[in-house]
Amino acid sequence: DIQMTQSPSTLSASVGDRVTITCRASQSISIWLAWYQKKPGKAPYLLVYGASSLESGVPSRFSGSGSGTDFTLTISSLQPDDFATYYCLHYSTYWAFGQGTKVEIK
Amino acid sequence: QVQLEESGPGLVKPSETLSLTCTVSGGSISSYYWSWIRQPPGKGLEWIGYIYSNGNTNYNSSLKSRVTISVDLSKNQFSLNLTSVSAADTAVYYCARGGNAAAPHYWGQGTLVTVSS
Numbered sequence: 001d002i003q004m005t006q007s008p009s010t011l012s013a014s015v016g017d018r019v020t021i022t023c024r025a026s027q028s029i030s031i032w033l034a035w036y037q038k039k040p041g042k043a044p045y046l047l048v049y050g051a052s053s054l055e056s057g058v059p060s061r062f063s064g065s066g067s068g069t070d071f072t073l074t075i076s077s078l079q080p081d082d083f084a085t086y087y088c089l090h091y092s093t094y095w096a097f098g099q100g101t102k103v104e105i106k
Numbered sequence: 107q108v109q110l111e112e113s114g115p116g117l118v119k120p121s122e123t124l125s126l127t128c129t130v131s132g133g134s135i136s137s138y139y140w141s142w143i144r145q146p147p148g149k150g151l152e153w154i155g156y157i158y159s160n161g162n163t164n165y166n167s168s169l170k171s172r173v174t175i176s177v178d179l180s181k182n183q184f185s186l187n188l189t190s191v192s193a194a195d196t197a198v199y200y201c202a203r204g205g206n207a208a209a210p211h212y213w214g215q216g217t218l219v220t221v222s223s
Binding site for chain 2: 032034038046050055093095100
């Protein structure tokens, strides 16, 4: 089974900061990777699919990059609404989530 | 706008079967993949499995021996059965539209299932 490893597990940042979250696959997954924002009591919200395609309606401060085994989600200027937990998801024939990165207020 | 809603018992006894249904509105269940994901309290998201509208399924290998996902085209619903549950199966269960090479965009609001006697 493919394993997805996210880092860091927790990230402390301030409004306006540039934030980078990394997701590494245990073997090549091409670009079958998505990023989600998760807030307590709410369903996950799709931000990026295909490693770098921004979902419709998602603010342009979010961006994704990478292919193969190494992927990155970047928030160019952190906004108050962005404090949440972020998950990567490998979604080919079998799925695997990363363990999550909590972005908290510094 | 596609909407999904989970339904089923909020409390299940240990060793019994957890059964949930996801009702899809605002679109047809045909020609799409449909999935189940869960999140135990204080933990991360875990994929359970998915089904295509023709009945083809794929399951998480760690749950495969206990999971069955089925689809009812006539009711625009799909369902999850998880057998022999324990406290470790206590979680918020989500249904979503997505599957093989299709990242889930539409999600239900989630339903908490507690396993306890």
